[in-house]
Amino acid sequence: MPSPQSQQPCEVEVTFTVNGAPRSLRLDTRTTLLDALREHLHLTGSKKGCDHGQCGACTVIVAGRRINSCLTLAVMHDGDAITTIEGLGTPEKLHPLQAAFVRHDGFQCGYCTPGQICSAKAMLDEIAAGIPSHVTTDLSGPLWPSAAELRERMSGNICRCAAYPNIIAAIAEVAADDAAQAA
Amino acid sequence: MKPFTFERAATPEQAVVALARTPGARLIAGGTNLLDLMKLEITAPTHLIDVNHIGLDRIEDTGEGGLRIGALVRNTDCAAHPRVRRDYPVLCRAILAGASGQLRNKATTGGNLLQRTRCPYFYDGNLPCNKRDPGSGCSAREGYSRNHAVVGVSDSCICAFPSDMSVALRLLDAEVEVMRPDTSLRRIAISEFHLAPGESLPIREFALEPGELITAVILPPPPAGRQFYRKVRNRASYAFALVSVAAVVEEDGSGRIALGGIGTIPWRSDAGDAALPRGAAAVAEALFANAAPTEQNRYKLKLAERTIAAVLAAANSG
Numbered sequence: 496m497p498s499p500q501s502q503q504p505c506e507v508e509v510t511f512t513v514n515g516a517p518r519s520l521r522l523d524t525r526t527t528l529l530d531a532l533r534e535h536l537h538l539t540g541s542k543k544g545c546d547h548g549q550c551g552a553c554t555v556i557v558a559g560r561r562i563n564s565c566l567t568l569a570v571m572h573d574g575d576a577i578t579t580i581e582g583l584g585t586p587e588k589l590h591p592l593q594a595a596f597v598r599h600d601g602f603q604c605g606y607c608t609p610g611q612i613c614s615a616k617a618m619l620d621e622i623a624a625g626i627p628s629h630v631t632t633d634l635s636g637p638l639w640p641s642a643a644e645l646r647e648r649m650s651g652n653i654c655r656c657a658a659y660p661n662i663i664a665a666i667a668e669v670a671a672d673d674a675a676q677a678a
Numbered sequence: 679m680k681p682f683t684f685e686r687a688a689t690p691e692q693a694v695v696a697l698a699r700t701p702g703a704r705l706i707a708g709g710t711n712l713l714d715l716m717k718l719e720i721t722a723p724t725h726l727i728d729v730n731h732i733g734l735d736r737i738e739d740t741g742e743g744g745l746r747i748g749a750l751v752r753n754t755d756c757a758a759h760p761r762v763r764r765d766y767p768v769l770c771r772a773i774l775a776g777a778s779g780q781l782r783n784k785a786t787t788g789g790n791l792l793q794r795t796r797c798p799y800f801y802d803g804n805l806p807c808n809k810r811d812p813g814s815g816c817s818a819r820e821g822y823s824r825n826h827a828v829v830g831v832s833d834s835c836i837c838a839f840p841s842d843m844s845v846a847l848r849l850l851d852a853e854v855e856v857m858r859p860d861t862s863l864r865r866i867a868i869s870e871f872h873l874a875p876g877e878s879l880p881i882r883e884f885a886l887e888p889g890e891l892i893t894a895v896i897l898p899p900p901p902a903g904r905q906f907y908r909k910v911r912n913r914a915s916y917a918f919a920l921v922s923v924a925a926v927v928e929e930d931g932s933g934r935i936a937l938g939g940i941g942t943i944p945w946r947s948d949a950g951d952a953a954l955p956r957g958a959a960a961v962a963e964a965l966f967a968n969a970a971p972t973e974q975n976r977y978k979l980k981l982a983e984r985t986i987a988a989v990l991a992a993a994n995s996g
Contacts, residue, residue: 560783634763650915651778
């Protein structure tokens with residue numbers, strides 16, 4: 496067991512860019528990126544589900560990559576560019592994934608939805624970048640967003656309402672639109 | 679979480695110097711395992727040294743035809759690297775079979791090697807666990823042990839080692855390069871890196887000495903034969919292995935085989951390799967010669983044999 500500690504809380508300055516805007520905070524070193532976003536910057540779109548990296552509700556995009564914001568310290572992201580659900584779309588101008596989730600009923604309670612959508616956005620970028628997955632048959636062949644690929648790649652986002660079929664339908668529609676535009 | 683001070687190291691040398699200088703310090707890279715343990719106060723460092731900005735994030739060809747994977751290479755990037763996909767598909771497949779996309783984006787090569795067990799008693803501070811609290815006992819022996827190890831166990835601990843990546847590295851005869859506190863480098867064979875629990879306490883899990891930093895994993899040239907990684911788990915994705923099989927099989931049926939999910943360390947033996955041409959039952963018999971299952975995890979012996987059979991069937995299917 497760790498020895499008893501008398502160490503005092505330690506605060507540090509952290510500066511990063513959130514949804515395009517530079518933000519500076521003075522934070523206890525123990526503050527996770529998720530708590531910095533929610534409790535300090537009041538960007539409450541990112542959700543705290545399990546707080547242990549198991550549910551994906553806290554998923555945000557850092558330097559283009561989706562990560563669990565509950566499993567990383569804010570102080571480790573000094574200088575980084577962070578995108579949350581608030582940076583993807585607005586009620587007036589929904590991101591295509593947001594609009595597709597509405598169209599396909601990709602949620603019931605909605606708690607996991609911001610994480611699902613941030614995850615899906617970065618996940619489609621991962622496919623576009625040629626990053627393989629567990630269900631990719633040919634590791635050297637081209638990739639496309641089949642339903643099997645989408646399901647496997649979204650397994651880090653849990654939906655307790657089990658809206659999975661509609662979530663996959665929403666993401667598949669956006670992926671198909673992206674493919675059509677690229678063609 | 680207990681309070682801690684924090685610093686960001688700029689070079690590997692700076693990191694080991696800081697580690698040696700600061701009692702109670704720990705290195706943090708991806709943090710996906712360490713932060714979880716800190717939240718539960720199973721681990722309580724008083725100082726964190728962030729090694730995410732010290733370089734070591736490249737994959738390079740070695741002069742011998744192998745690969746040098748920097749310790750800070752993210753699991754996603756390792757699995758996606760063209761040479762890993764082409765020459766070491768067992769490593770690519772093992773990484774992709776583990777965790778989630780979000781976690782693989784953060785988790786590093788060095789950190790994955792150092793994963794702590796997912797034994798529920800290790801995570802529950804109210805119950806005995808020799809790994810967390812040396813001398814308190816092992817709750818899993820008489821408790822819930824369905825996911826636990828059947829080989830490499832001792833009276834003090836039966837927890838399974840969780841890393842998929844390390845099973846592939848064990849198969850590939852990788853070496854782990856580490857920097858000592860005096861900034862000199864040494865290499866540890868992967869077969870020596872993970873330590874099975876003996877009867878002595880505290881339980882030592884890794885061959886790292888205090889103050890050492892993993893700098894790279896070095897792969898020898900790719901082995902001849904076809905490579906496989908097959909993982910069996912409680913759900914189709916995002917779960918730890920009940921059993922996993924990493925194998926490389928040559929035309930004549932010879933090769934190598936390593937198992938995950940069933941051992942306290944990645945499990946491979948000369949006898950297991952030698953038994954490959956004789957089929958799954960012979961391999962299982964060789965690898966499980968000293969198995970000590972509980973009533974709850976005895977099923978893993980048969981499950982492993984069947985998973986080996988499935989891999990050999992795939993190898994023979996041309």
